[in-house]
Amino acid sequence: MSSNELQRILFIEDEADIQAVAQVALEAVGGFTVKICSSGEEALQAAEAFAPQLILSDVMMPGMDGPMTLLALRRLPALVDIPAIFMTAKVQPQEVAQLRTAGAMEVIAKPFDPMTLAQQIKDIWRQCHA
Amino acid sequence: MNATHHHLITRPALFLLFAPWASAVSATSLSGAHTGTAVALVISALIVLAAGLALHREHRRREIVEEALDASKIQQQALIDTMVDAVIIIDDRGTIQNFNPAAEAMFGYVANEVIGENIRMLMPEPHHSAHDGYLSHHRETGVRRVLGRRSEVEAQRRDGSLFPIELAVTDMKLHGQRLFSGLLRDITERRKVDRLKDEFIATISHELRTPLTAIRGSLGLIKGGAAGELPVQSAALIQLAHDNSERLLMLVDDLLDMEQLGSGRMEFHFDKLTLMPIIEEAIAENAALAKKHAVQCTIIRHPGDVWLHADHHRLLQVLGNLLSNACKFSPRDSTVEIDVRRHEGRVRIDIRDHGPGIAEELRPRLFTKFVQGDTGNTRQTGGTGLGLCISKAIVERHGGEIGFTPAAGAGTIFYLELKEVDAASRND
Missing domain, CATH: 3.30.565.10 (Histidine kinase-like ATPase, C-terminal domain)
Structure with missing residues (x-):
């Protein structure tokens, strides 16, 4: 399993502008090292080399969606038990339950607050390792 | 039809009633010796005359009523014929009695082809088979399923194609016979417009939401100092922009909710x-x-x-x-x-x-x-x-x-x- 301090996040999001906002929120505000991927396919190629401690992914994406991407990432030996968080505009309990079944340990609602996003992720990380 | 028939019978009858009066008058002038008989004849002639007049008045009254009925029937038919909505009248066995031009245009049949046929021919399955049962059930029990209500059902054109209609049925009794009058409106266009509207709102909501999320996120970061300290005036303006982007996001969410509620697609998880x-x-x-x-x-x-x-x-x-x-x-x-x-x-x-x-x-x-x-x-x-x-x-x-x-x-x-x-x- 990963070390206690969260540093490396693999972030998968198809919208370039949301990527930019999240990058500032995670790197400048949160102090993380972030690898941004624009699609599930790109994430699959970059994942092993980047060796993330956490996967943060959008749900609705063209091509492979969030859950499909996570499923494929989990097949990579190095990423079998890397925790994942989904970000979605649909925060209905049913959908949250489905995303948890798909392997997410938490679901963050979109639109997210960029000033508190990093803290939110740190809190989830702490709970996960408590 | 009825009124003409009446004329044929009553006109000669009236003439016969008047005949004895004419013969009584001529008898009186010819001979004084038969005064008693003459008086009796005159009296009976007067009685007959009065009866004849009463009958004539009654006959005229009936004529007027029937003319009025005829006029109203013509008016009604003209109204049905010029209606934009299709009108189909059937009896309680489902036999088509009236099929207006709008119905002809809607279904692709001419009236002569369908009058006397069963209404089933205009319905796709499963309504096709069920309709007879419904009519007889209604005949026996008086239970209403579509009567007095507006419903949306499918109909079948002559070429077999199906289309959605809005249907309103009322019942009436004519000469002791129970009839059902159906008003039909083709709602293909309305359905199409509704669907387009729903898709439009859903797309717009999604397309608005993404850039708004980026705008609000960027403003949130600037406001929060992630891009460095701001002069007081700039900070106030950024706050204003941020609040309004939030308000727009709320509006998008609400519009989406309204659309889902309106189309019955809002999901509830109880x-x-x-x-x-x-x-x-x-x-x-x-x-x-x-x-x-x-x-x-x-x-x-x-x-x-x-x-x-x-x-x-x-x-x-x-x-x-x-x-x-x-x-x-x-x-x-x-x-x-x-x-x-x-x-x-x-x-x-x-x-x-x-x-x-x-x-x-x-x-x-x-x-x-x-x-x-x-x-x-x-x-x-x-x-x-x-x-x-x-x-x-x-x-x-x-x-x-x-x-x-x-x-x-x-x-x-x-x-x-x-x-x-x-x-x-x-x-x-």
């Missing part, structure tokens, strides 16, 4: 849950807005565990809407009181503000679309005018009630009444 934690969650979510308006939200009565069968997310949305309204319309440094009490299997949540109250003219349409109260400062309220309308629809889906009453003193009480469920009952 669970058995306790009320008070949801109220506390709603208060927590509303804390930032309450702080902005310097208002305190307080639960003044806590009835313990109250179990509901509800959709957590949607109930939270309703409570959030009522709380944010209460805060927006409250004077600074006042409290919004939340009173929760149980009564005969129901729970009532009162949310009381100390605001100016709701203007008389606004009260009847407070729960309709795009209605906003006036605080004299529209920026202060910052709502979409859809909140209460959405809340009402959500509460109704819960089998509950939402409303308001002016509070004693000043302010308004918005209340929410929901059915309690047994704590031991099953989750579904």
Whole structure:
């Protein structure tokens, strides 16, 4: 399993502008090292080399969606038990339950607050390792 | 037809009635010796004449009535023939009696081809087979399924193609015969427009949401100092832009909700849950807005565990809407009181503000679309005018009630009444 301090996040999001906002929120505000991927396919190629401690992914994406991407990432030996968080505009309990079944340990609602996003992720990380 | 028939019979009969009167007059002038007989003859002739006149008057009256009936029948047929909507009249066995030009255009048959045929020929399965049974069931029991109601069903054209119609059926009795008159409207276009509208709103909402999320996110980062310290004036402007992007996002969400409610596509996930934690969650979510308006939200009565069968997310949305309204319309440094009490299997949540109250003219349409109260400062309220309308629809889906009453003193009480469920009952 990963070390206690969260540093490396693999972030998968198809919208370039949301990527930019999240990058500032995670790197400048949160102090993380972030690898941004624009699609599930790109994430699959970059994942092993980047060796993330956490996967943060959008749900609705063209091509492979969030859950499909996570499923494929989990097949990579190095990423079998890397925790994942989904970000979605649909925060209905049913959908949250489905995303948890798909392997997410938490679901963050979109639109997210960029000033508190990093803290939110740190809190989830702490709970996960408590 | 009937009136002409009547003429043929009655005209000669009248002539025969008048004949004895003519012969009696000629008999009197010819001989004085038969005075007694003559008088008798005259009297009987007068009786016959009076009877004849009465009969003639009756006959004329009938003629007038029948002419009027004829005229009204012609008028009715003309009306049916010129109607934009299709009209089909059938008897109680389903045999088509009348098929107007609009029906001809709609189905692709001419009237002669369908009059005398069964209405089934215009219906696709399963209605096709079921219709006879329905008619005979109605004949025997008087049970109505489509009568007096508007329904949307499928119809079948001559070429076999199907199309949606709106159907209204009324029944009538004519010469002791029971008839059904159906008014049909092709709603293909309406369905298409509805679908386009739904798709349009869903797409627009999604397409608006993504850039708005980026705008709000960027502004949030600048406002929060992630891009460095801002001069005071810039900070105020960024705050303004941020608040308005938030307001736009709210509007998009509300529009999407309205569209889903309108099209019946809003999903509800009902669970058995306790009320008070949801109220506390709603208060927590509303804390930032309450702080902005310097208002305190307080639960003044806590009835313990109250179990509901509800959709957590949607109930939270309703409570959030009522709380944010209460805060927006409250004077600074006042409290919004939340009173929760149980009564005969129901729970009532009162949310009381100390605001100016709701203007008389606004009260009847407070729960309709795009209605906003006036605080004299529209920026202060910052709502979409859809909140209460959405809340009402959500509460109704819960089998509950939402409303308001002016509070004693000043302010308004918005209340929410929901059915309690047994704590031991099953989750579904």
